[in-house]
Amino acid sequence: MRRLHIVALSKYKYPLMKRLHEIGVVHMTDVGRTMESPEWAQLLENHPSDPAIRQITAQVMSFNKILDFFDSVSPLPEDNFFKMLFSPSPPKVIESEKVYGTKLLEGADALLGNVDAVVREPTERLNQVTSELGELSAKVESLEKIRDFRVDLADVVKTDHLNVLIGVSPRERVGEISSKLSEITDGVSYIGSQDISQTESAILVAALSEASKDVSDSLRRLGFERIDVSGLSGTPAEALSTLGERIASLNSEQESLRSEIAKLAEIWRDKLLAHRELLLIERDRLDVETNFMRTDETFILEGWIPAKSINSVKDEVLKVTKGYAVVRETNPNPGPEDIPVYLQNPPFIRHFQVLTELFGRPKYNEIDPTFMLAPAFMLFFGIMLTDAVYGVMMAALGLMVLRGGGKYSNSLKDFGVIFTAIGCATIVFGILTGGYFGDFALRYLGITALSPIIFDPMVDVQLFLILVLVIGLIHLNLGLLLGFKENLQRKEYKDAFGDQFWLFCLQGGVALLAVNMKSIGAVLILVGVLLVAMVHGPLFFFDITGYLGDVLSYARLLALGLATGGIAMTVNILSSMVEGVPIIGIVLAALVFVVGHIFNWGMNGLGGFVHGIRLHYVEFFNKFYEGGGSEYRPYRIRRELTRE
């Protein structure tokens, strides 16, 4: 990675930025932060943001509004989770013209105008229809209550002298309402009622208009709910059928409006989507300028660029600016500068990068541990799942994801490759230890050809334990070696000896003691302990126990390996037990077998994955790796839909 500085004439700014956007290799940084000295400050000022950005944002919002409306009327089909994983629809590609700058903005305005002209009228009508439908359905709901009330609704009116009301109230209140009413109106009133349900009665009230306020107040207090029947005539049942006809006609109008809009959506949606993407790209292109500084006639930009791209970018810059530019590149200062990291791994290993990045991407001058992680992760997972059939299931899942969702999604592709790889590792280890649905092949089918090849984990547990601890020791020492080498290269000798080298002495000493070379062994152990005590101070004791804990932690490979085999065995036992049930025994046994093994595969697959990662993050990385580097995010065009 190299630091890039470009100074150029302002009149070439737009074409230059456009070209760099297309090349897409420069990671832009804020010039202002690196130019804090007063000398620079006198010379340069911050680059203002382009006024077009505001216009673009407004346009994008209008586009979103129309597109959201289209989506609400005729939603685009979307893949569900499993379809996305195993057989996704190909991503949409829209051919678009090569437009940018003012022409693009004008085009967007024109497009907005065109779409608005055809969409506005049906939209407004649709809103009217929808709100009227809402009102009508509320009216129908209340009229339904008094459906059987024998009254002509045309008579329920308010005139200069007479006020007629209709509504419902609780049944037990009818008498109270009647007496209250005659009290208020001195008897100049009429009340008719009819029970409409177990709890409610329909009530018709007629009183003089001059008393209508008192009447309606006291009615409300007594639990009377008025029903608005203005504009209706005939009995409630007749009115309901009139309303029903009206609702039906509105519904069909709504339907035809929606299909009209859906047709418009079909015509315009792609154009809108393409234009929106072009606008967003244009905004990206302009937004980057806020990182620059400028003088009256020039501007200055800074960024990071991978060393291999430096020459081609230099040529391009000089070509676009016709030579009116200065391009300078410097080596980064290790240390204070936050240098973005561009990871490069060979084809297969590359897919495991995602596991390294989950912990943290390497820092600039740090080794990328992915090349170690990939094989070790496969091995660990294989030991923890220990079953050839489960391995086949895992690999099949991986291949299905790889051939399905992996076609269009990079992260699904990564996981497809990882699942396939760890599935294959599991197959190998399963064959070596004779695990086929646990002990199913051997004990129940009696296929002796599938006996364990190296050992049976359930029998030779000690051997298995020693094997995983040795694997752990090798793994940890590889980490220590890497750390030692890194520390030497960085000339951090104190760390090299205090963090890593003392452990080589200590382990060597213990090994020599074990083969009876007591004096040399004791000396080596002493050297190791002294080294760590000198570098880490009095708490060095915990470094020793900590390392012991790290090694023992690899025993989880054994525990999880046995757990897979043990639970598989249990499933087989349960399955053969229920087989004894008369008649449906065989079906039950098959059910227990299938569900049990899928459960075991899923849970122990998850366990193997998580613990495989953990052994790396906690035990292995701890020896040499810190992570925390920042991502290399080049200034480039992010296209999803359009193709020029």
Add this chain to the structure above:
Amino acid sequence: MLDVSTGVALAAVGAGISMGAAAIGAGIGVGIAGAAGAGAIAEDPNKFGTALVFQALPQTQGIYGFLGAVLIMIGTGILGGFAGFEAAANTMAGLAGTTPENAALIMGLAAVGGGLSVGLAGLSAIGQGITAAGSIGAVSKEPGAFGKCMVLTVMSETFAVFGLLITILILVGLKLLGA
């Protein structure tokens, strides 16, 4: 007719502790994580997958307890009933050079020890559930923290793994398994 009933009883107790105590731990842990998951889903139903993965982590202690119980039952032969235990005690007596009564007692006590180890270690799921609950909240807010939160959550499980390991080593060491 041998009197090995004490041994059988102890073996049954061992298997019971193994599953029972681990189930308490796993159940509480999963419950704690699940409550946090429900909260996350209430805000964003798309977090169901994340919540489910974290909720599944404290479940493993229950599986270890179950495995421990089954291994004890296989090792002491009580999966095959009283006769199975008697046969295993006879074999054991031959291996250890002692009477079948003594062998039965050894097997029973080994089963209790093994059951205690994996069963009590299963209570670590409670702690794991608490971390899982925090992680569900963290990952809902910051999906990039998934890997790190996963590691934090798996930490508690180390002790359950060691508990299971010791159970297996007890059973293997006393030749209840593997021989």
